[in-house]
Amino acid sequence: MCAKILTKTKRNLSIIIKCNLLEVRNAWGYSESRNAFVCRLDCAPSRRLHNHRLPITSRASGKPSKTNACPAQTRSQFQFQFREICRWASNSCGRFLREMHAIEPASSGLATTSYVPCVHYTTGQTSGTDFVERRVATLVAERTARRQFFYGIEVVALQSGQPTCLDFNRFLPILPTFVSIVWLGTEYCHVNPIDRVKSLQLARSLEARIPVLPHITAYCLSQERLDQFLALNFTNVLPIRGDLVHEIQNFTYSWEIVDYIRKQQGDNISICVAGYPEGYTSLPQRQDPAQAMRFLKQKIAAGADCIITQMCYRSETIIQFIKDCRSAGITVPIVVGLTVADCFRTYCMSEHIAGVHLPPEKREELLLIHKEPQRVAQFFVQLSLRIIRDVLDADVGVYGIQFYTFNKFEPIYELLKELRTLEILKD
Template identity: 45%
Template structure:
């Protein structure tokens, strides 16, 4: 090798090494925590491989996983204990600062979800929530649930909130979950009940969480502007009774509310008014979905049992063979809904994006909200992630 190119090569190697070190810094907190539980990981791995043929669903949701997150320089600099999420949401709501969160699932068709937080800059989500999947009740120990593994990898860099469903969970499940000392929880009942589960209602889980963790844990609960589409006891129109249950969840100690999907602003605005009338003072975030295709919308419709109004759905269906036009339609629709709810001036300042692990349409909505001056950079804090 000639002498001339050697310095260039060395500089290239040094640059690669530096990037490698930066990546390791991003992951150091997570891997320290993971190594402390390595003996559990080995045991579970052996057990799951042994029963993979008969319980493939359990195996696919409980094996140790390698997270796929890329954090901003600001998140790395502020790696450590994050601010209490309930206080962040309450303070932003109090001062009227628009903010948002994102919801993801742990995987898409078996592939672990990747999130590059740099793509959200200059304004990062205030938090990230991770959906609970039905088979998770079978996973032992509960800490090996995929979403909880991902929560552990996230929580030093951004407030991370795992969902927990009442479906088929025993009191021991709850005790084991609270022993993991997560800072945040979205308590949901889910669409199905089982005779073996300890709690029938979300408020019972909320009360258990407060007994176990006191005020240290932030607890969020769901709100249903159009009633429960899948509920066994409450019909879609039984909204007043549902509001009574919602107030009970708040009175048991919930910090804030995230609404279920709603495709038109009128039910959301009426819901916010009724929330105030029944004496609920907790902040409310509005749940928004931005499909990237008509097929993606249909998938969400099947899961949630919530449909767009007939005329709106017919308009969206025109683009069933053109994903780009369908995404543009859903982006504009989401922007219109958000604007209408904000213009109603009912104290709502937070949006939760149900991403379905499709981030591009969310980026489009966020970009337009910045251009409109709605989404702005706030003063630096541990959750801002600014470089």
């Protein structure tokens, strides 16, 4: 029975992708019909194409149908339907995924076109006072010592092929402590000179007004190219191994990059690294979190002075990870990474990239509202708020959050408003 449902579900969902492509282009202004439509499906206003019937769900109520249920617990029905919807949403967003995190090879010979950052600063940021960029690890340590809640944001330099627009006025009255900027390994591999990489151009533009944390990945990274990066004299960096390997790269693991940077730059640079509360979830076979902890200790021993965790939707897992770090002798400050998705498609994209899933009961809740972007956004705002409060209440010495924005800022603004109302985020 389950096999028949799987076949019917795939067929029904494929109809959604293939139908009325001309209407899609006209309605939402996309030039790439099939992929673009599915990428936008759950963020778009409800239309007739949303009214499809999935085999195990009642069209009227949105609840599991008794006639199509597999002989297993009700939860498995929700999980099956969720996986199918999310899998199609994720797999059909290939172009968007490559743009955001470069998880698939890009075409060779990327042109080094001009990049003009789109940034609107606050009056305070442009007051004329000379700004001296601070080390992110130092900022995190100082705020942690004061038990002061703070946040940073992660952004990508491009959005839909255009420079990402950042308006810091929207974050007022309390600005991010830092801005973390994603490195797209396959997109940036052949961009020369390295200062033409768009993420670094954005970082160079921002560093005069706010601390920036540019990323760099091991993919395609030779020692010569890393030297070129270090010659740009950024104050902060976040090295990441990445999931792909290129034959010319000289670094296999992120700890090797950390070690090389620390030996070359000494204490002139802050090196943040990724921590994984659920282990390396992006790998085909999930590793034991204990193994991930051993790798993290290796990165700290190599010279990293700050940890930013991978996104996670389980308070207890995050809290236990922090405790495990301290038990393992890791004393550097930790910032918790969270995703506040603006719609179902963004959640699916993050799940596809990072391999991190909502708890089963939360997936059930999300499935029932996945066609309603506003309710989905509010679902993630409240979930993130609960996680933040749980981490603070646990009193584990962590007070900072990095928001993985995917360049979707509206739910971040809403969450910051909630945090200010609760007097968690304050001057």
